[in-house]
Amino acid sequence: MSTPTALLTDRYELTMLDAALRDGTAARRCVFELFGRRLPGGRRFGVVAGTGRLLGLLRDFRFDEAEIAFLRDNGVVSRETIRYLEDYRFTGSITGYREGEIYFPGSPILTVEGTFAEAVILETLALSVLNHDSAVATAAARMSIAAGDRPLAEMGSRRAAERSAVAAARAAYIAGFSATSNLEAGRAWGVPTMGTAAHAWTLLHDTEEDAFRSQIASLGVNTTLLVDTYDIAQGVATAVAVAGTELGGVRLDSGDLPTVAASVRAQLDDLGATSTKITVTSDLDEFAIAALAASPVDSYGVGTSVVTGSGSPTAGMVYKLVARQANDGGWVSVAKASTSKASVGGRKTAFRLRDPHGVATAESIVVADGFEQSPAARDRADARALQVTLVEGGDIDVAHEGADGVAAARAHHLRVREELPVMALALSRADPALPTVYDVIDA
Amino acid sequence: MSTPTALLTDRYELTMLDAALRDGTAARRCVFELFGRRLPGGRRFGVVAGTGRLLGLLRDFRFDEAEIAFLRDNGVVSRETIRYLEDYRFTGSITGYREGEIYFPGSPILTVEGTFAEAVILETLALSVLNHDSAVATAAARMSIAAGDRPLAEMGSRRAAERSAVAAARAAYIAGFSATSNLEAGRAWGVPTMGTAAHAWTLLHDTEEDAFRSQIASLGVNTTLLVDTYDIAQGVATAVAVAGTELGGVRLDSGDLPTVAASVRAQLDDLGATSTKITVTSDLDEFAIAALAASPVDSYGVGTSVVTGSGSPTAGMVYKLVARQANDGGWVSVAKASTSKASVGGRKTAFRLRDPHGVATAESIVVADGFEQSPAARDRADARALQVTLVEGGDIDVAHEGADGVAAARAHHLRVREELPVMALALSRADPALPTVYDVIDA
Structure with missing residues (x-):
């Protein structure tokens, strides 16, 4: 039996759930979005990694006896909430950037749709996985570009916590490394091992x-x-x-x-x-x-710097409520107004715009209030649709999981990296290589 | 049944084991030492964390069917080595700094004694745990000092990989934080949770x-x-x-x-x-x-910076062979000679020297060839012995494990921090607050 992942969660998610079950807002349909406000470390692009891992952990997101006993014995939530958690299973939908995809500030890397209750408690797990793995993949992609045709091996397990080391080996491989020293990454994810x-x-x-x-x-x-x-x-x-x-x-x-x-x-x-x-x-x-x-x-082995994100150990992504159902059943875009941490409300559809030579020119984000996808065309020659369905009605698309998911993510990454303008490949600190352009469609 | 930890290991440890079983050196008694050559980030002291966690992971260091199948199917080691691994259990001894202890460059944080075969394959796991947890604890101690009497809560789970987040919450608590947002850290390690x-x-x-x-x-x-x-x-x-x-x-x-x-x-x-x-x-x-x-x-909540070691996400510790048995049964100190990565051979006993006011003045490391501890007095008023027995003949001292181990480590840390000279508490970059003084005793 797999280990439950449901307590890899911040306490406030459960106290919010507790209060929401009490006041009736728990059942409101919500759209949460996972995105980065900026690229850390003056990077010119980011690389999404962790998606396939997250789906496996979502499968194990359940409250078994040990989890329930802890919450009950410590009075974290009420008895009614305990009963809700005993039966918890995510029944909503998740769309998102394919693993290995390039991303920019504001890219809607994950969009989680469901009731407030079922979606709010995934915040910490989703961020933990995506923030760590994407930080490693982003650093690894830069190393892979710098190495050119020479093979790169990841050998930094000893400089990362023991389970992060496995995730880091996986992320580095997706972003262009050719092997790892970490045996568990070989066993669990099919990454070639060396040493x-x-x-x-x-x-x-x-x-x-x-x-x-x-x-x-x-x-x-x-x-x-x-x-x-x-x-x-x-x-x-x-x-x-x-x-x-x-x-x-x-x-x-x-x-x-x-x-x-x-x-x-x-x-x-x-x-x-x-x-x-x-x-x-x-x-x-x-x-x-x-x-x-x-x-x-002839070849390089990289340790500390790749597993610690080469100066940027976390991607700094956030998970924000961007739309919710109102009492009348209609949708309301919501956004925080705080200085320097403002967010753009509304459900988003994302495209990478390309010039006639196939070179990426912009991250286009179409914002549509409510639940429906925008009517924008998908996968035209000049606009590549960036989101895929990862979970639908609680069913996880297994194509993204396991060693097959990793191989597909690596192939996808190496393919879409080719779209980047040449200036995106330079190592020095700069603004993002593509502008993020919002296009707000009123419902 | 707990998850085996034996593949949280670099492949080269198993290829060395394979070759050593073949040439007969696998049975040589060895002493490996885990230490840091320097304190990263211009820190004035380091804080040991992870020891209790490592002991639990050592208990689960075994090769079950899935691990064996991977090694066999990928030809990582020979059939003879597979048979050795099927029965693997660490039967040696480990001494080390108590969890929560302060350390300096060269401090023998762990000393692992056993056959080459049984000790060499613990390298990656031991380093992963100690490097990550000590990096977090070292950053956390500085924050705890800066906060004075105001409570500090750790809330950075979302900015660390999902299992590292639990370890980080535990390490921050040991180093003086008063609570965490992470529920699993509460369940598994008894850290108070908030949010x-x-x-x-x-x-x-x-x-x-x-x-x-x-x-x-x-x-x-x-x-x-x-x-x-x-x-x-x-x-x-x-x-x-x-x-x-x-x-x-x-x-x-x-x-x-x-x-x-x-x-x-x-x-x-x-x-x-x-x-x-x-x-x-x-x-x-x-x-x-x-x-x-x-x-x-009145209180602080700290996220990203504590879980990522505030600029130094790994402690940079290494695991080196420092002594081994020769053909005649005697002991030989060994050390790498490489520029900038030299190490000091020989088994070591460590003391914190203190002045008459109880203020620490030096890290004293007595180097004795071979297996016997040095005859230096233990726990005199002017010299506090820093090492304790963690594992003896394969038996793990359970006092260091679980929530009790965490509580003891936190209490120990807060106590020994009091010994530091006042200049150790400043935040600016500097040399280590205490000199490391070696005292080599010929056998």
Whole structure:
């Protein structure tokens, strides 16, 4: 039996539910929207990730005995609300950006429709998943762009909480990484896994040569040997002496990488190991990767910076009520008025506008009061519709889940990244690469 | 049945294990050490958190059918290694800093002793937990110091991955926060939970007055009303009109907080609501909290900054082999020589030295080759021993687990924080507040 996810929730969602069941507003139909007010860190675009994971967690969003006992024993909600929660199952609908899609400020990444009661309590879970995974994917996409054709491996599990590490490996893969060190990401999400040996492997043995010899006996001559435990030049010499010139690769995990990579490449070539590859793994981020573009490096391993969003560990998305039913059954757009945190009320339909060359020019958001979708055309040559149905009447579209969902998201990401204008690919801080344009249609 | 944690592991640990079982080094007794080379973000001290959580995850570190099937089907390890993993159970010992303890560069936060095979595969899990939780606790301690006697609530779940959010709430509580919004942190770890209503609550209702009236009917007049959905002055007036002067509190989530807090305090006092408290929750970090010290604020809610480590989302700790048995049965200290990533070999015993007034003066680390603890005295008036036994011969000390472990860690943290010199409490970037002094004893 899967672990329930229903308490991965802020207490205020349940106290609001409690009061709403009491005053009758719990049954009002509502539209909640998940979006980012801005792109953190001066990024030029964001990458949506986590959607498939969220759908799996939504499937397990239920209040079992342990959850109910906690709420009851701590007086969080009334007995009537306990009864509501015991039977809780989300019966509404969710549309949203496809996982792997590019997004901009105001993009309606998720639109959750249902009663206030069933939709309000999904706030924390939805934000937790999307904020974390999208932050990682956004950073990963920049690294993937900087790396060009050279493969990138994610190896930052140790610098992220143990379950976030799995989600981070998944998000980085969607955004263009080719593999991860994390085994659970391989098992649960089908992400290719990689890795050979750490410094401890060399230190465990009486000599570096013993360690290399044993690793080759176990993993074959095509393995990658870590050559910087003691002296790098000596390590490279030993590696080739033990493995021969067919050695698969050497890994460098320290030092000034452009200098070290150049001297190791020269040494390998001198020794005749011209096809032995060089992988580097020391404190890389998108800027360090870009700076190595002219160095003789064959692949990169990235740890801390990708799992922590390279300076922006959360995407800063919010979950806001944007429309609700009134007493007369009609729809009312609602929005907070607070300074610097204002939001745009109303249900939204989103398109990416494209010029005749297929290059994206704007994020077009059509705002229509109430529940109906706007009449705007879908998927015209000059306007790609961005939202898909994820949940309908409580039924989750399984195509977005599991390893298949991840593979589809990665393919989608790499495809839609091609639409971006060239200036979107630069690493420096800037405004979003596309303007967000609202088009408000009165009901 | 609990979920196994054994695949929360980097692939290279298993490929090393595979090769070590083949060449016979798997059985060598080893000492691995978990420590930080430096304190990230120019912090003056670090706070250890995650230890109790790690022990629970270690209890579930096993390879069940799903884990074995993945490793077998993907050819990660040989059949002999599969057989070893099927029976895996950690039988070694772990000593370490008590959870909640202060640490400095080089502090031996965990020392894991066992065969190479059983100890090497704990690397990723141990680092994931300690790096994340300690990063949050370190940031939280600074906020707790900045807040002084005013209560701090953690409410950043939405800005952290869903399971990290629970760990972050737990870590923040250990480091001095008084409550969390996260319900699972309450259920699993006994952290007090709090929260009343979001802006959606006001927007759901036809008027702000309706929303306030309903909230008071449900939660009582002692509740906290969120007054900034529309106009703050009007919100405060409505709040007091509805609740009366006995209203528990108002919450401000936007605007220039020093200005807004002062004007709301004046308005509440004018209305006779002199005991109504003001809580503020908008984008706070330790610096913003410190800047509000002179403002009429009664409590703080902190979100993004605490769960993301306020600029340092990982503690950057590493897990290194520091000693191993040689062929003759004797012990060998080992250490990597790489530039900028060198480590100090040998098993270590750590003390916090204190002056006659009880103020900490240095982190004293006694390095002794081999397995025996150094003969240094424990818990003298001028030297507090920092390590405790967490696991002995595979048996986990349950005192560190669960809600009791969290309560003990919080109490320990608040106690040992008192030892720090006053300059350790400043928020600006600096060197560590205590020097780390090594004392190497030849065996």
